[in-house]
Amino acid sequence: MLCVLQTNICLFLQVLHQLRQFVRHESDTVSSLVLERSMNRVQLLGRVGQDPIMRQVDGRNPVTIFSLATNEMWRTGDSEATQGGDISQKTTWHRISVFRPGLRDVTYQYVKKGARIYVEGKIDYGEYTDKNNVRRQATTIIADNVIFLSDGGMKEKV
Numbered sequence: 001m002l003c004v005l006q007t008n009i010c011l012f013l014q015v016l017h018q019l020r021q022f023v024r025h026e027s028d029t030v031s032s033l034v035l036e037r038s039m040n041r042v043q044l045l046g047r048v049g050q051d052p053i054m055r056q057v058d059g060r061n062p063v064t065i066f067s068l069a070t071n072e073m074w075r076t077g078d079s080e081a082t083q084g085g086d087i088s089q090k091t092t093w094h095r096i097s098v099f100r101p102g103l104r105d106v107t108y109q110y111v112k113k114g115a116r117i118y119v120e121g122k123i124d125y126g127e128y129t130d131k132n133n134v135r136r137q138a139t140t141i142i143a144d145n146v147i148f149l150s151d152g153g154m155k156e157k158v
Contacts, residue, residue, distance in 0.1 A: 040122040042141050044094055045149075046070040048115045052098075054108045064098040064108040068119060068141075096121075098143045107146050116150040119143050 049067035056062040070092050077085020096119055098104045111117065121143040130136055 042119075042121050042123050044068055044070055044096075044119045044141065046094070046117070048111055048113055048117060049093060051113050052108050052111050054104070061099060061101070062104065064104045066096050066107075066111060068094045068096050068117070070094065094119075095138065095140045096143050097124075097140050098146065100144070103143070103146060107143075110148065111146070115148065118145075118147040118149060120145040 046068045049069050052064045052066035054062050054064050072090045072092070073087060075085045075087055098107045119141060121141045124140045124142050126138050126140065127135055128138055
């Protein structure tokens with residue numbers, strides 16, 4: 001009888017130990033999720049490719065949308081220190097969406113094609129169905145801040 005009691009106590013202690021390990025692991029996981037930080041931040045400096053448009057879909061708040069071009073330039077050849085080689089350039093187009101009410105309205109009113117601007121925001125990957133019922137992917141920059149850098153962007157639209 002004493003042997004059976006010792007065995008049961010031993011099993012109970014093993015189960016209790018495993019339960020404590022599980023609870024500790026779950027607690028570590030939960031606290032790491034709470035304390036873990038992440039960042040989705042984009043900074044772009046470029047030229048506006050089209051005058052902004054304002055759109056409202058399905059009763060949602062309106063959004064101002066425009067495109068922004070950024071350029072990357074590099075020299076091809078043996079050494080960048082020498083003046084030899086050709087200069088290559090790649091232009092990347094970004095779709096910018098502005099949802100914040102004050103910023104949305106100012107951006108729509110004053111940003112013009114060709115204006116040089118700085119945009120801060122976050123990157124958003126989404127899907128939509130086009131008019132031919134084909135699912136497409138879209139990458140959008142959701143702007144938190146737009147800074148006007150050239151006079152060309154400050155003329156009011158007529």
